[in-house]
Every structure is written in C-alpha cells, then in structure tokens.
Amino acid sequence: MFSRILIANRGEIACRVIETAHRLGVDCVAVHSDVDAGAKHVAMADAAVAIGGPAPADSYLQGARIIAAAQATGAQAIHPGYGFLSENPDFVEAVEAAGLVFIGPSARAIRAMGLKDAAKALMEKAGVPVVPGYHGADQDPARLAQEAGRIGYPVLIKAVAGGGGKGMRRVEGPGDFDDALASARAEASTAFGNADVLIEKYVDKPRHIEVQVFGDGNGAVHLFERDCSLQRRHQKVIEEAPAPGMTPDMRRAMGQAAVRAAEAIGYSGAGTVEFIVDASEGLREDRFYFMEMNTRLQVEHPVTEAITGIDLVEWQLRVASGEPLPVKQEHLTFTGHAFEARLYAEDVAKGFLPATGVLSHLAFPPGVRADSGVRPGDAISPWYDPMIAKVIVQGPTRAAALVALERALRGTRVAGTVTNIAFLARLAAQPDFVAGDVDTALIDRHLATLAADPAPGPAEIALAALAALGLAEGAGEMGGFALWVPQSWQVALRHGEADLTAAVRVIGPERFDVTVGDTVVALERQGGGWVVDGQRMAGEVVMHGRQITVMARDAFVFDHPDPLDRGGAATGDGSLIEAPMPGLVKAVLARPGQAVAEGDRLAVLEAMKVEHALLAARDGLVAEVLVTEGEQVEGGAALIRLEPQD
Numbered sequence: 001m002f003s004r005i006l007i008a009n010r011g012e013i014a015c016r017v018i019e020t021a022h023r024l025g026v027d028c029v030a031v032h033s034d035v036d037a038g039a040k041h042v043a044m045a046d047a048a049v050a051i052g053g054p055a056p057a058d059s060y061l062q063g064a065r066i067i068a069a070a071q072a073t074g075a076q077a078i079h080p081g082y083g084f085l086s087e088n089p090d091f092v093e094a095v096e097a098a099g100l101v102f103i104g105p106s107a108r109a110i111r112a113m114g115l116k117d118a119a120k121a122l123m124e125k126a127g128v129p130v131v132p133g134y135h136g137a138d139q140d141p142a143r144l145a146q147e148a149g150r151i152g153y154p155v156l157i158k159a160v161a162g163g164g165g166k167g168m169r170r171v172e173g174p175g176d177f178d179d180a181l182a183s184a185r186a187e188a189s190t191a192f193g194n195a196d197v198l199i200e201k202y203v204d205k206p207r208h209i210e211v212q213v214f215g216d217g218n219g220a221v222h223l224f225e226r227d228c229s230l231q232r233r234h235q236k237v238i239e240e241a242p243a244p245g246m247t248p249d250m251r252r253a254m255g256q257a258a259v260r261a262a263e264a265i266g267y268s269g270a271g272t273v274e275f276i277v278d279a280s281e282g283l284r285e286d287r288f289y290f291m292e293m294n295t296r297l298q299v300e301h302p303v304t305e306a307i308t309g310i311d312l313v314e315w316q317l318r319v320a321s322g323e324p325l326p327v328k329q330e331h332l333t334f335t336g337h338a339f340e341a342r343l344y345a346e347d348v349a350k351g352f353l354p355a356t357g358v359l360s361h362l363a364f365p366p367g368v369r370a371d372s373g374v375r376p377g378d379a380i381s382p383w384y385d386p387m388i389a390k391v392i393v394q395g396p397t398r399a400a401a402l403v404a405l406e407r408a409l410r411g412t413r414v415a416g417t418v419t420n421i422a423f424l425a426r427l428a429a430q431p432d433f434v435a436g437d438v439d440t441a442l443i444d445r446h447l448a449t450l451a452a453d454p455a456p457g458p459a460e461i462a463l464a465a466l467a468a469l470g471l472a473e474g475a476g477e478m479g480g481f482a483l484w485v486p487q488s489w490q491v492a493l494r495h496g497e498a499d500l501t502a503a504v505r506v507i508g509p510e511r512f513d514v515t516v517g518d519t520v521v522a523l524e525r526q527g528g529g530w531v532v533d534g535q536r537m538a539g540e541v542v543m544h545g546r547q548i549t550v551m552a553r554d555a556f557v558f559d560h561p562d563p564l565d566r567g568g569a570a571t572g573d574g575s576l577i578e579a580p581m582p583g584l585v586k587a588v589l590a591r592p593g594q595a596v597a598e599g600d601r602l603a604v605l606e607a608m609k610v611e612h613a614l615l616a617a618r619d620g621l622v623a624e625v626l627v628t629e630g631e632q633v634e635g636g637a638a639l640i641r642l643e644p645q646d
Helices: 011-023 040-044 063-073 089-097 107-114 116-125 141-151 174-192 248-264 301-308 312-320 398-411 421-428 458-468
Strands: 004-007 027-033 047-052 077-079 155-159 168-171 197-201 206-216 220-232 235-241 268-278 288-294 337-344 361-363 369-372 387-395 413-415 488-495 498-508 511-516 519-526 529-532 535-537 540-544 547-551 555-559 576-578 583-588 601-607 610-615 620-625 638-643
Touching: 004 011, 004 063, 011 027, 011 040, 011 312, 011 369, 011 387, 027 040, 027 063, 047 063, 063 077, 063 089, 077 312, 089 107, 107 116, 107 288, 116 197, 116 248, 116 288, 141 155, 141 174, 141 197, 155 174, 168 174, 174 197, 206 248, 206 312, 220 248, 220 301, 235 301, 235 398, 235 421, 248 268, 248 288, 268 312, 301 312, 301 337, 301 369, 301 387, 337 398, 337 421, 387 398, 398 421, 413 540, 413 547, 413 555, 458 488, 458 498, 458 511, 458 519, 458 529, 458 540, 458 547, 458 555, 601 638
Parallel strands: 004 027, 004 077, 027 047
Antiparallel strands: 155 168, 155 197, 206 220, 206 268, 220 235, 235 337, 268 288, 337 387, 361 413, 369 387, 488 498, 488 555, 498 511, 511 519, 519 529, 529 535, 540 547, 547 555, 576 638, 583 601, 601 610, 620 638
8 A cells, every 4th residue: 555645636536535545544645726725635635735826727737747746745656536637648657657656547548438439439349338320530521411310310419529518419400410510510629629529329318327337457346336317518416326217137237338348448446437328218228328438536436435335545545556456246235325416606596607705604414424625714716616515415215315315405504605505405306306207308307496596585584684783693782772662773685686675673682573575573592593483493694794694494695785885886787798707708709899789799708617608788889898818807897898889
C-alpha cells in the first residue's frame, strides 16, 4: 500500500478519497487553485500545493504542475477523481514517465474507450451488444443520410468525442436530417475540436442502466447495476441501485457483457459500462445496448457501495498498489436498495440556472450519508460545478429507501443560495418514479409540476418577518411593550419577483401575532423551535445580510430590502441586459446601433461549466455594449443597454 498519494481534484470527490485513504493510513496531498486555498479538501489533507488561478485551465488541468507537486511532496501515486484529467491518456503517460503510479486504468484502455465510434466497434468484436447504427469513418453528409435511412427513423446523431449531450440531435425523418447534422457538427466542433459524428437508432422509452466493473489488468468483476434514467439535459439527477424491475437473467447478461467489455481492454481499476435499454416492453435480455465506458470512478458510485458494503476507493488504492482483485465474482452479493440525489446550487424556476452564494447554513439529517466538498461559510464559486452535496440513503426495499430519500431531502437545511432541493423532493415522490416506471424522459414529461416554484405560505412569511426584525432568535430589546399597548412593526419582504408585507405585533415574551394579507399567524418560540397557530413547526430560519432563508418542508429565500437603498432599483422595461451570475463573457454578438428583436442572442456568458445565452427582452436598438469578450463579470453587472426603435 502507498504511504502518500496526491489527489488531482477538488470538492466532494477529493474529500471522499481523503476519507478512505486516511482510514487506510495513507497520507494525502491536496492541490488547489487560488480560490480554493481555504477549501474543505485542502483542510482535510496532510499537505497542500497551490497550482494556479481559478480557471480549471490554469490549475486543475495543469498536468505538469500536478506531477511536480506530487514529486515535491513525496507522493507515490496520483488519484485523479473524476472530471478534469481523470480520462486524459496523455496525463496518465506523463504520470508514469515521472515514476509515479496513476490510480486508474492504463492510457491504452482510456484511448480505447475515448471515441464512441471506435469503442463500439471494439465492443462488437468482444460480443457486447451495441445499438444498431453507423460508426464508420466516411463522414460525407450524403453517406450519413443514407445510413440513417438504412437504420430507420427516428435516429440519433451523436458526436464521437465528448459527452454531456453536446453534439447530440434526435431526427424524426429524412427532411430534418441535413439541418440536424449541421447543428450537431458545429456544436461538437466547438465543444471537442472534433466534428465527426455517428448515427444510431433512437431507442423508444430508453432507460440508462450502467454496470460497475472493476479490474486488475488480469481479469474483471462486476458489482451489479445502477439505474441513472432520471436525467435533465442528459445530466443525471437521482441514481439508484439496483435497477427497478431488473430480472436475474438480465442482470446476469448485462454483468457478463460489462465484464467482457472491461477484459477486452485489459482494464485496471474502477470503471462503468453504460447501457441504453429499450424498456418499451419491460426489461428484456435482447434489448440492452452498449453506450460508452467511463474509465474512472463515477459520481454515483456511493449507491453501489451502499448495497454491496464495498469501499470502491479502497479497492482502487489496493489494485493500483499491486494487489489482485479482493473478491471473486461468485462471492459478490448485494442487499437492499440505495438512492443518491445531487444537491446543486441552482435556480430551478429559472431553467436550472446555476447559482452562487456563501453557505450561511448547511446541515443534513442524522443517519444520512452526505458526500460534500463544502461547509457552512464556504462560497459556491462560479468557476466550478455548483454541486453542494450528494445525499445518499438506503433501505431494505426500494419503497423504504425512497421514503428515506424524500425525508432526507425535506430534512436537509441549506441557506445562502437557492438550491434544487424542493425539486428533488418532489421528484422522489413523483408517482411514476415511485412505481419504478422510469425512463430518461420522465423529468421532461412532468417538468411543469416538478419545477414549479413553491409559494411561501403565511407561516413562512411570518417567520421571515420576525427574522427581518431580529426577533427570530429571541425577542431581545425589541420584544417588550410600549406603554399600555403591544409594540408593532410593518415589514417589507421580497420573494422572487413578488413584493410582500407583514405586520408584526409582540404579544408577550417570545409570542407574536403576524398579519399577512387577511391571515393572522400566531407564533410562539418554544424550546428552540416554533409553535405556529398551536402546532409545532419543524423548521429553521437563517439570516445572512439582508437575505432570509426559512427552511421548513420547503426552503424559501426572502430578501429584506433596505428602504434607504434605491440606487439599485430596476426599471423592469428590459432596456438593460445584466449578467444573471458571475461568469466569463464568451461572446458578444450585439453591436452599437444594431436593431434587435425580442429573443435575439446578444451575448454568451460561461459560468459553472455551462454556457448561457443572454437574450433581448424586447425589440430595440443596441445603445451601448458595456463589456468585451473574455471579460470576467460579477452577477448583476450591466452588459448591454437597449433603447426603443423610432
């Protein structure tokens, strides 16, 4: 076993690796960008090395600096986590050339699975079922259209490089093919520097089921499957293990296919073989197809750990240090069911727009596994993925685990930024999901219900009003009585786009009446909590600056505007285009004097690894362009000003 390793990553996966390494008596070296100097993974490590600026290209993608840090600190091996350099074969070769061990597969194995078309050809030779399609080198549009007709519509155009849904288009018929091909190629070229595509049959009622594999270079085993069908824009939202409705015969067939895939490339370490499953007639052994192989640890690996009792990071360290696979296939079993939900700082009501902020409060219910790379007081940075935590639960049955998941989400307390937690809790209780009737389009079908912004009730508004007056943590100086009559105050609040008012009266020590509209809410503070209209309310209130978060069954964020601050008042006429969050101006498409129509793209902002198009809110002329391409801007910064057309 190694005595010291370096972790070439950040956030929750770096913390996750450190926990297991420390349990095994292995020292850990962290690397960090300038903005991550005080991050949780840095605090947990035994040593830390600064490697550059906040942009990943200036730090976490600087392979030479990371290798130099490992050598300077006496690390014997490098764990890549996931993302960043984890699937970069050139980095693997550089690590090995420096006399270090890469905790993962060989460069050859990564390259074999790096391009979807080549990987599928390899899988066909290994006897792994693949989706009917065309993976050839001839990229002439006429040939691609011909192959699409041969396969049969609808078809899916997919970039051969990369992932995350970029360079992917569904085509319903031959009349739509040329435009879809041009669009997919342009996006693939921009995202991956490779415009080549492949054509596949579009699978009806698709489910995304993946198999965890592990190899030691001489053989491989599988650790059963995970269902990752709940997706939004091809990004996973909630994962579970095992897959609902899985039969023993299909589990055996998928597991054997995944092992053949791993052994075909002499795989070493943790990996995931992803399959697309045609669930239109239930789960059948002849309806699953190889999609791709992720040659690294997956974000959702904790659900496999939960049902098998195996620490996959420990296996990674043992196999990388030269030990054989710890267990043979016939000795691997699983029990119960597990779910993982990805908690993000994002504004669901605004199209899942990534958010920033300082976490003034973060707490999880007892007994819930929460893998997180942030703590109360930490900032959600615009430079990186806005994940706050992975919430993981398990139970003896799927139904029990699903109840535990909803309870865990309802009981998680986050303040300081908007999050997707209400969306996740609704999703956990969505009837089709509860019944196990899942597919990759489930969220989109029910998006209006799942993503609806919950409206605060009188009780939540009343608690926010008390917080605004400084009464939520005790009456203090304002909680007494004036001569003969109770003291009272008017409070102005804002929730989203809605302006709210509440009238607060102090009735007695820790007792208040709050009038919200036509409703009077009776509040009494008891034992650190609140009794609302005679019933105890499970919830917390946190105030950070002038932002108030009321955390009950749902979390509601209020602003308490300063009546003396009128400088930032918005006209609301759409004349000013502002940055919705801190980010990098990737493109400025507007020019002074240009006539634009409502909905025209004016600029592109990159934040948290996502590009956001900023659109004209109305017709008009571009009066001023206030930013340049490549400029880093703060949230709320004015970018473009419009004026009405004559």
